[in-house]
Amino acid sequence: MKAGVLHAKDDIRYEDMPIPVASKGEVLVKVKATGICGSDIPRVLGDGAHFYPIVLGHEFSGEVAEIGEGVTSVKVGDRVAGVPLVPCLKCDDCQKGNYSLCKYYSFIGSREQGSFAEYVKLPERNVVKFDDSVSFEQGAFFEPATVALHGLLCADYRAGEDVAILGGGTVGMFTAQWAKIFGAKRVFVFDIDEDRLSLARRLGADETINTLDKDFRQQVDELTNKKGFGFVYETSGVDITMKLAFEIAGNKSSICFIGTPTKDLIFTPKLFENMNRKEFKLTGSWMSYSAPFPGKEWTLTAHYFSTGALKFDSSFIFKKVPLRNIKDAFYMFKVPKTVKGKVLIVND
16 A cells, blocks of 8 residues: 655655554554644654654544454444544553543554555544545544544533633634534634634634734623633633633633643733632643543534534635645645645545
């Protein structure tokens, strides 16, 4: 088979390698589409890979090509999304169903060979079937959709509250939709890009706020009657929005940081004191798994994609690139702000 094999920093090659064989309890998937995750970029363009040579790729969908002995949940020809985490299933965290927190995990596409290839194999429990009405491109978005839902659940989400989503990227758009699906009173999406805010409205957001507007805080006060939000989800990992979460949270509210920060985050005493004065709960979210593995995050994504309640917009995809041109796909990330949306690596 052909694969995009990373041999060293900034050295990814389209070349031949053996087709994996599905052993007992394993499934071989013929890959149709794989998203380039933000975590793949430093692995290819920097020194972030765990070892060489390695086939990256973990946001993928495809068709079952072969099943190993004992596999019963899927059959050849089924359309599936790949679940990249391979937890140990033995540690205390796994025994409690907290698979995202497993310290002895493996991971398809970073610690094991991944989906920037024509085929990838994985354990039976790591494939999730989806309906024929769901495209393979949409199937490659299961992973970010499940990350959004996991964050929603980490904050003990409940219906009937005003919800703020800080950041209008892919995860933010899915977080907004999950909040609506599960009964938000109103969903507000905050961003600095009018195109993203327009997309948020198309996907069902009740209000959109451009934080470049000088009076945006006044807008929030007027729209919420100065009560703030019952739930705030930060999805960008940017210091400005992480601080903004503390400002717009309501009394006795919940804040969840889904976004991963990349720079030092410094709070003034006055800003941090919001947590004391408002008595809000602050939590983080990591990956997207629960018991029974891989969790309701994955099964509900399959369900709500099939019903259309969880919407997929073509603008989520910045560009589709054939696997043979994978090197060119990563070169686009060398120029800041060139890529706006998900780059999908597709197999013909």
